[in-house]
Amino acid sequence: MHALLFIFCLLFSLPALAETGHGLAMHGALKYPAGFKHFDYVNPDAPKGGEVRLAEIGGWDSLNPFIVKGEAAAGSDLPFETLLTGSADEPFSEYGLIAETVETPADRSWVIYTLRPQARWHDRKPITADDVVFSFEILKAKGHPRYRFYYAAVDKVEKLAERRVKFSFKPGDNRELPLIIGQLPILPKHYWQGRDFGLTTLEPPLGSGPYKIATFETQRSITYERVKDYWGADLPVRRGMNNFDRIRYDSYRDTTVALEAFKAGEYDWRLENEARKWATGYKDWQGLKDGRGRQEAIPHRRPAGMQGYAYNLRRPLFQDVRVRRALAYAFDFEWSNKTLFYGQYKRTASYFANSELAAEGLPGPLELAVLEPLRAQLPPEVFTEAYRPPMTDGEGNIRPNLRAAMKLLEEAGWDVVDGKLVKDGQPFVFEILLVQPVWERITLPFARALARLGIEANVRTVDTAQYKNRLDHYDFDMIVHVWGQSQSPGNEQASFWGSESADQPGGQNLAGIKSPAIDALIDQVISAPDRDALVARTRALDRALLWGHYVIPHWHLGTDRLVWWDKFGRPKVSPSNGTQFLTWWVKP
Template sequence: MRAPILALCLLLAVPAALAETVAPVHGLAMHGAPKYGPGFRHFDYVNPDAPKGGEMRLAEIGGWDTLNPFIVKGDPPGGSDLPFETLMANSADEAFSEYGLIAETVEVPADRSWVVFNLRPQARWHDGKPITAEDVAFSFDILKAKGHPRYRFYYAAVDKVEVLGPRRVRFSFKPGDNRELPLIVGQLPILPKHYWQGRDFAVTTLEPPLGSGPYKVAAFETQRTITYERVRDYWGADLPVRKGEYNFDRIRYDSYRDTTVALEAFKAGEYDWRLENEAKKWATAYEDWAGLKDKRGRRQAFANQRPAGMQGYAFNLRRPLFADIRVRQALGLAFDFEWTNKTLFHGQYKRTGSYFANSELASVGLPSAQELAVLEPLRGKVPPEVFTTEFKPPATEGDGNIRPNLRAAMKLLEEAGWMVVDGRLVNASGQPFAFEILLVQPAWERITLPFARNLARLGIEAGVRTVDTAQYKNRLDHFDFDMVVHVWGQSQSPGNEQLGYWGTESADAPGGQNLAGIKNPAVDSLVDLVISAPDRETLVARTRALDRVLLWNHYVIPQWHLGLDRLVWWDKFGMPDKVPSSGVQPMTWWVRK
């Protein structure tokens, strides 16, 4: 009987995850099943018969100095991701689902403690060599070791990567309930090991790196222009996740000094397609555009259902000046959104009152029972208003008279130990309350200068400084600022990226996304709960709880959002009939014959 007993013991010693039989699947959803089943031919929001050809000319603001978009050094050009592919591809009409791209199929156990990717045999680099599991493992290792800091945080819960065969690779995850990990590994950009051997990945380069995507760099002039050319024998052209996409033979980005110059260049026909982010320009700047008058151009706003995220004046909490929550709240009272919207924006915007605005993830009213179950263990560690009061940004009548707000602000500042002496706000040591608002575009000056004037009425010296894009990026990468305008974009399925936005460990990582420098154990705890949410209903409740705590800590002065994509373009393009929930997808357009 010893042999059967020994065999049984050996069987029991096999880890459950390895013993589990897992069937390969074509796609994954964060919660539930993906919308598109096995054998789907294309996404619903594309035209699978879109013709190929022509050129799309685009604009970007500021210059660039590197063709490596994966590191913290340098500024890459617009479209720098076009030559590269990932293991899987997102759809634009689901909260969070991915389908095979470089990976043909994926294997995931019920507990999502690991994932195996089976690569497509036809997947090729632009030099014709096959993409292998060794390339996948290399990509993960090099991005974590030498890539932008966001990769280290995003993939921090990956324990190891193993090459199981020429086209088969496995990622194992650290203990914990993190159902998103197979999907975020699916977003891993895959880089060629054979190309990067002997090259320094961490430095800027003007040699176009080898890729595997639908485009490759054809021509460029640093700081001025770059043209990408469609790869004629692109291996993925007929895949369901690529059918009807990337239809242009060439995509060109031209660099402009600022948005005003770029607008005039567009109206002169120097480029073809423009996303208008300035309300004043949308309302008035196209009245003299010949393209509208003679119907050679079009202007249209498209509704979207994607979370607007948070745009606001972000405090740098590394500055002792902003350590007191009462000070941050007081400064927020000095921003007159209603006057700004009425006078500068033609009434186009909504005030942002959530880090997940324009979505079901935004907190509303008082906490629900599900939210309270999450928040109660944090009572005493978060602002008490989280439990008792719906967060609403301070409001005004919009007539420029904000005396009630300024009185409330002064009371808070006095409680925090500040006082006005000879017209200046000073602390007990006589040091003035002075800081700088750093901007990257002159267009922001007309918005920020009135805010600074309101602060001056409180005795606060708020300087406004606009710098070029290179200096701006360098200062943000090293947290060398007092206050900036920043946008934290959000998806319909928040997860591990929240660690990079708000997590304590990311607060001091150069180039990181925790721009405010938040170090709050309660926020860390809530982020962990968002990541481990087992279903959509729980995810929504936990995200709303996180939203409340972020809001009531006054880490930013919220600005505004729209819920529309405002587009203007020269009428040379065709577009699909359907716009997905994520908004307009320009790479599904085509040049009309």
């Protein structure tokens, strides 16, 4: 009897059965099996060599990309590697990089990474479990606030052996955590001992990645050189990548100056984000005329995310949803698209536009299953209407929209007195904060339309450093912002929209959303057991965000608009996540 009892207790004290593999998928199976040679979207025989020159807008004052202080140089994450790395042609799968294998049970309550024996720092010292533990602890303690949100559900981290480390998670259903920890940047413990990780630095930090800093001139340029004996060069996840011998970033004051510098041959490759420049800015480019340059829009299937005029709900002026909804009527997208954007854009009507994650029509059964328990806390329109931003005829006549806006403002207690919108004796005055002059041509017509409602919207453009500082401390009324999204949303949604992140300096919940219902929907997204549930729960979250009117949605594309001097080769396959520039190479 005692023997049977002992066996019974032993069985139930054993850890959950786990699987060990070369990678991990969020849902379903990995696309690439064990022993795969390379990703499908690379040229495994791409030649190495040459230099590529790129541009960044604004200046920089730090080589530490992991903290909230300072403005990190473009490309400053190139010298660093992570435990796992993602593929660009799956919704969310990661494969071993520093980690050779990843081991986790079915419930994903913990994960063990076994490090590759050949993984080395640039000083040739091995990467160990001590480095992994150090990286986790220092990033949570002194890193950017996003790391504290991402890793909040980690209960403990343990060194099991010289090359084995285990992360145990707090109770809860969060299948994404082993992949989130896989994205942990690994930092060298021996290098940072005696240095203050929380301070900006102009001393090139020690890394383990395919590039290291070669030369730099603060606020002007920085050059990275390929590590010739990079330990990971022949890994399946690195074959055909990191082909340039040197990558140089030059700093430019604004996008107009940068465009002229590109056409003059000062740099080589450019992702064009402005419709007017795409339509007209390259017509006089001699490189395009004589065949030395290329201009091409390359389709992709990644979610566009949300770009828009974002309200700061910390301001009493914007805490009434009727006010937020009213101001959206003053933005004339159709006229802007026709007059300013050459008809290139689609109106954004989802936080997950250009993907299957975007809410459409009315909620389906799977969505209602998560929405119904929250009905009392959500706007009624979530259940009864498909969200559509206000529309116009595109001819500049927005009087019907302004009438609708004024009705909402009057309901919220605002009245026009001597041409000014006033409530309790206070005029409706706010500032739209911009970081690039290019936004002025779009925002000034919006401000003029608001003026017809009696609202004084002051448009102010500041430099990059001041802009970042004001955003870090939420010192703004309204900004233009982009929240990027992936094909597999998860824990990052808590940092975008979660109540806990709303008051964290340097956080990503710039709108200041504090909604128990949205918090609950974020938890549902994070705990989704399969792809169908994830899609439905993300659509439900999308509806709640849209009907909260936290932003005035802008527009999106389904292509990468690229221009380059014809010195490059590129793979034949473009993955669903779009152009992967580090798979290109300089033609011999």
